[in-house]
Amino acid sequence: MQEAILTARGLDLYYGENQALKKIDMEIPERRVTALIGPSGCGKSTFLKTLNRMNDLVPNVRIEGTVEYRGQNIYQPRLDVTWLRRHVGMVFQKPNPFPMSIYDNIAYGPRTHGIRGRKQLDEIVERSLRGAAIWEEVRDRLKKPALSLSGGQQQRICIARALAVEPDVLLMDEATSALDPISTSKIEDLIAELKKQYTIVIVTHNMQQAVRISDKCAFFLMGQLIEFGDTTQLFSMPQDKRTEEYITGRFG
Amino acid sequence: MKRILKGNGQNGLAPKTKGTRAAFETGMNLLFFLCGAVAVLFVLFISIYLIVSGLPAIREIGLAEFLFGDTWKSTGKEPQFGILPFILTSVYGTAGAIVVGVPIGFLTAVFLSKLAGPRVAAIIRTAVELLSGIPSVVYGLIGMTVLVPAIRTAFHLASGATLLAAIVVLAIMVLPYIISVSETALSAVPKEYEEASLALGATEIETYFRVSVPAASSGIAASVVLGVGRAIGEAMAVMMVAGNVANMPSLLQSVRFLTTAVASEMSYSSGLQRQALFSIALVLFLFIMLINAALAVLLKKGKKS
Numbered sequence A: 001m002q003e004a005i006l007t008a009r010g011l012d013l014y015y016g017e018n019q020a021l022k023k024i025d026m027e028i029p030e031r032r033v034t035a036l037i038g039p040s041g042c043g044k045s046t047f048l049k050t051l052n053r054m055n056d057l058v059p060n061v062r063i064e065g066t067v068e069y070r071g072q073n074i075y076q077p078r079l080d081v082t083w084l085r086r087h088v089g090m091v092f093q094k095p096n097p098f099p100m101s102i103y104d105n106i107a108y109g110p111r112t113h114g115i116r117g118r119k120q121l122d123e124i125v126e127r128s129l130r131g132a133a134i135w136e137e138v139r140d141r142l143k144k145p146a147l148s149l150s151g152g153q154q155q156r157i158c159i160a161r162a163l164a165v166e167p168d169v170l171l172m173d174e175a176t177s178a179l180d181p182i183s184t185s186k187i188e189d190l191i192a193e194l195k196k197q198y199t200i201v202i203v204t205h206n207m208q209q210a211v212r213i214s215d216k217c218a219f220f221l222m223g224q225l226i227e228f229g230d231t232t233q234l235f236s237m238p239q240d241k242r243t244e245e246y247i248t249g250r251f252g
Numbered sequence B: 001m002k003r004i005l006k007g008n009g010q011n012g013l014a015p016k017t018k019g020t021r022a023a024f025e026t027g028m029n030l031l032f033f034l035c036g037a038v039a040v041l042f043v044l045f046i047s048i049y050l051i052v053s054g055l056p057a058i059r060e061i062g063l064a065e066f067l068f069g070d071t072w073k074s075t076g077k078e079p080q081f082g083i084l085p086f087i088l089t090s091v092y093g094t095a096g097a098i099v100v101g102v103p104i105g106f107l108t109a110v111f112l113s114k115l116a117g118p119r120v121a122a123i124i125r126t127a128v129e130l131l132s133g134i135p136s137v138v139y140g141l142i143g144m145t146v147l148v149p150a151i152r153t154a155f156h157l158a159s160g161a162t163l164l165a166a167i168v169v170l171a172i173m174v175l176p177y178i179i180s181v182s183e184t185a186l187s188a189v190p191k192e193y194e195e196a197s198l199a200l201g202a203t204e205i206e207t208y209f210r211v212s213v214p215a216a217s218s219g220i221a222a223s224v225v226l227g228v229g230r231a232i233g234e235a236m237a238v239m240m241v242a243g244n245v246a247n248m249p250s251l252l253q254s255v256r257f258l259t260t261a262v263a264s265e266m267s268y269s270s271g272l273q274r275q276a277l278f279s280i281a282l283v284l285f286l287f288i289m290l291i292n293a294a295l296a297v298l299l300k301k302g303k304k305s
């Protein structure tokens, strides 16, 4: 088996009194696409956010157990969260480009991490936009506001923005759910391309999408990880009854 | 009308009732309209009154002489009516208040909207509200008894009633406006922007200054313009702490503002002197109008983005 880049061990997460994740153990392989599926409210987004500690922003959240990124526990007190998030990037459900130009959106991350040279930034911007398959569409209007683009374009800008800091892992929470079919298929193609270089974890409600683009698939139910395995295996021969019921559409 | 009456009859209601109700509606509409018209009428009246009564003196003195003359001797044997000292004092005083007040107010707003815990924020917010409710005469009084003597000893002056004292008092007076308007703008910045920045590995402070503040910039600019309007229109407090002498402005000298120039001579003025006071009021009025126009533009811009 491929080496694990992110490993959750006995991960419990509480929002106040409410337990949203229960003893999750999961090994996410490097340079593969891992899909998280399950009915609404089962904890997919919550789990995804534990991987780059975006849960820190939620008040009253309590986490037990560990998540290791390349062998380091990311919940150890001395860990630099900005270092972690730089390596484990995130694309959100709703496209959220900054109210700035396309160029400044992409350059935001590199600038944050100390890159100032105009030429170097130009290179990064072009490389990231090419990486997100949107360079051709915006190369003539890099100075235009990113918010003037269509939703699908904005989402690819957000992907490019995440790529610009050269992350190791890319987390995507229903990144195509707000998009039309054409934009969605563009982003799916993009994910297939990106996995050559990056580890990708996606949350999706779309079974076909999970089958199309993921190598590994995890089925969550009420805060528990019910089943985790190769996508083809999980969809053709689910081991757990509840997984089977979910993927055949009998509940959820 | 006939049809309505008929309809009422069919509903079993006395036709008369509906008629009086309709009349009542019309009457109320008229009342509302008249109330609304009152505000417009007052503005029109004040503008016209100021223009009519402010122009004669300007015509007599000469516009350039009036605006750019550096000596105001309204009661001398050969009176001189140059209001440049007042204009510059108002401009410097306001600029000083903004230079001191805006950084403090802005940082407080960032702290309140992004960093402070709910309890600390509630305490500060209450204090800010109270600050904005204190009458300006009270600011003047405390400035007079605390600030003015302190400035006198600190700078070894004969009198501490100076432009500096006025600037400090004005800075405190504009603070609540800067804070509350900026905070509203900062709190309205969508959380998604901040999340995106944090997810890229930016720190919270970086995020607030590079994403939230630029996104709220037109609201923050509006708060500054509002503060300018407040400062330039303030009379009572500055009259009490600035010494009220018609000098060309200098930080450690007594000065007189546009507002206080009108207020301090009005009661005993006559003839051209009195007319000139109206001209000063007209100049002040134009300043305020300009500032309000700027504010309107900024707020509109903020709404669009």
Ligand SMILES: Nc1ncnc2c1ncn2[C@@H]1O[C@H](COP(=O)(O)OP(=O)(O)OP(=O)(O)O)[C@@H](O)[C@H]1O
Pocket: A015, A018, A020, A038, A039, A040, A041, A042, A043, A044, A045, A046, A047, A058
């Ligand atoms: N910020 C929060 N504060 C409190 N409870 C939360 C918070 N976010 C999520 N929860 C709760 O945690 C549970 C898991 O939520 P989560 O958002 O992870 O579900 P999800 O699987 O992503 O659902 P969906 O498919 O609808 O996005 C839910 O019961 C939810 O109500």
Ligand SMILES: [Mg+2]
Pocket: A044, A045, A046, A173, A203
């Ligand atoms: Mg979710």
